[in-house]
Amino acid sequence: xxxxxxxxxxxxxxxxxxxxxxxxxxxxxxxxxxxxxxxxxxxxxxxxxxxxxxxxxxxxxxxxxxxxxxxxxxxxxxxxxxxxxxxxxxxxxxxxxxxxxxxxxxxxxxxxxxxxxxxxxxxxxxxxxxxxxxxxxxxxxxxxxxxxxxxxxxxxxxxxxxxxxxxxxxxxxxxxxxxxxxxxxxxxxxxxxxxxxxxxxxxxxxxxxxxxxxxxxxxxxxxxxxxxxxxxxxxxxxxxxxxxxxxxxxxxxxxxxxxxxxxxxxxxxxxxxxxxxxxxxxxxxxxxxxxxxxxxxxxxxxxxxxxxxxxxxxxxxxxxxxxxxxxxxxx
Numbered sequence: 001x002x003x004x005x006x007x008x009x010x011x012x013x014x015x016x017x018x019x020x021x022x023x024x025x026x027x028x029x030x031x032x033x034x035x036x037x038x039x040x041x042x043x044x045x046x047x048x049x050x051x052x053x054x055x056x057x058x059x060x061x062x063x064x065x066x067x068x069x070x071x072x073x074x075x076x077x078x079x080x081x082x083x084x085x086x087x088x089x090x091x092x093x094x095x096x097x098x099x100x101x102x103x104x105x106x107x108x109x110x111x112x113x114x115x116x117x118x119x120x121x122x123x124x125x126x127x128x129x130x131x132x133x134x135x136x137x138x139x140x141x142x143x144x145x146x147x148x149x150x151x152x153x154x155x156x157x158x159x160x161x162x163x164x165x166x167x168x169x170x171x172x173x174x175x176x177x178x179x180x181x182x183x184x185x186x187x188x189x190x191x192x193x194x195x196x197x198x199x200x201x202x203x204x205x206x207x208x209x210x211x212x213x214x215x216x217x218x219x220x221x222x223x224x225x226x227x228x229x230x231x232x233x234x235x236x237x238x239x240x241x242x243x244x245x246x247x248x249x250x251x252x253x254x255x256x257x258x259x260x261x262x263x264x265x266x267x268x269x270x271x272x273x274x275x276x277x278x279x280x281x282x283x284x285x286x287x288x289x290x291x292x293x294x295x296x297x298x299x300x301x302x303x304x305x306x307x308x309x310x311x312x313x314x315x316x317x318x319x320x321x322x323x324x325x326x327x328x329x330x331x
Contacts, residue, residue, distance in 0.1 A: 004033060004034060004168060005034040005168060008027070008166045009041065009061060010059050010061060011166070012025075012038075012042055012166070013053075013061045013062045014059065016045060016046075017053075017060075021144070022163070023136075023139040023144060024136050024144075024145045024147070024163040024164065025042065025144065025145070025146050025147070025164050025166065026121065026147045026148070026149065026152075026155075026160065026165045026166070027146070027147070027148045027166045027168070028150075028151075028165060028166070028167045029148075029150070029167065029168030030150060031150055031212070032212065035168055036148065038166075039117065039119070039146050039148050041064075042146060043082065043115050043117055043146055044064040044071065045062055045063060045064050047064065047074050047081070047082060047115060048063075048064035048066075048068060048070055048071050049065075049068040049111065050065045050067070050068045051063065051064060051065060052064075052065050070110060070111050073110070079111075080109040081108045081110055081111045081113070081114045082114070082115045082116075082117070083099075083100055083114075083115070083116045084116075084117050084119070085099070085100050085116060085117065085118045086118075086120065087120075091124070091125050091128075092118070092121075092124045092125065092128055093125055093127070093128050094125065094127040094128045094130075097124070097128045097129075097131040097132045100116050100135070101131065101134070101135050103116065104116065104135060104145075105140060108142065113143060114140075114142065114143045114144075115144045115145075116143075116145045116146070117146050117147075118145065118146070118147040118148070119148055120148075120149070121147040121149040122149045122150060122151050122154040122155060122305075124155075126156070129158075129159055130156075132145075133156070133158055133159060133162070136159065137162060151305055152165070153305070154306070212252060213252075219252070222246075223252070226246050226250070226253070226256050227256070227260055229242045229246070230243050230256075230257060230260055231260075233320070233323075234285070234293075234327060235285070237324070237328065240320055240324075243320065244313075244316050244317060247312070247315075247316035247319070247320075248312045248313050248316050254297065254301050254304065258294070258298070258301065261290060261293055261294045261297060262294070264290050265287055265290045265291065285327065289327060293323050293326055293327070296319060296322045296323060296326065297319065300315050300316075300318070300319040303315055
């Protein structure tokens with residue numbers, strides 16, 4: 001588990017020991033912050049029949065024994081008193097939530113508690129969220145619902161208000177890079193990308209949303225390719241189809257677009273060749289224009305987040321048309 005989750009883990013562990021743990025727990029944080037591992041640790045702890053506690057920390061941390069019958073069944077995905085609510089579609093529908101509600105109404109088969117895990121709470125439809133709301137308002141005895149989300153704003157306020165929210169706030173800048181290098185001392189990608197950031201004086205802007213390209217060599221190469229394609233489109237009107245393809249098919253696409261635009265505003269580019277930086281700066285796109293582009297990207301991102309069934313192809317096409325009109329208004 002990442003060090004940035006230790007505080008929340010300690011807090012949840014203390015509440016577990018004191019029997020003050022909330023019925024519904026919502027863990028929020030950006031992708032890669034460790035919220036999935038934190039949720040799995042908590043569920044395993046709730047399921048375990050003989051929990052243990054570590055004593056070599058400032059505060060004991062409870063954890064599953066891994067050896068009792070419940071733990072062994074959990075490892076084999078055959079524990080009867082736990083339900084994973086995960087959809088293969090773009091949304092989590094009302095029927096999925098009703099299945100969870102019915103599951104909680106039944107008596108536990110083996111353990112003392114029943115647990116439900118919703119790993120993508122942000123993709124619940126409005127109807128699904130309203131169905132879950134009733135269970136949150138009238139929880140059954142000895143039951144726990146653990147939800148995680150990348151985006152708290154995408155959830156209904158009524159859902160949030162009935163959950164105990166644990167927001168993971170990651171480090172940024174130099175502190176994040178130092179933590180990544182200490183956690184992954186043999187990861188050459190972290191070191192090389194950190195050196196790139198340092199050479200471009202960009203360390204202050206590094207955050208955990210960039211974890212994918214900081215730690216995965218393939219994704220880092222994809223980012224560099226996307227970076228160049230977007231610059232080609234921005235300055236020369238080229239590579240539009242390649243940029244659109246990434247916006248539609250790559251989950252990092254919109255974030256990368258936002259990141260590159262911010263880098264352009266700061267006159268700091270994640271490019272390896274110094275000549276490329278010079279050629280970009282010499283194009284003299286004003287900060288005002290770049291800010292307009294940034295606002296267009298933010299609007300498209302909000303649209304995607306607000307409507308789980310939004311057509312990414314259409315949103316991507318409209319965004320690139322808007323950017324083209326901003327940069328080349330006379331064409």
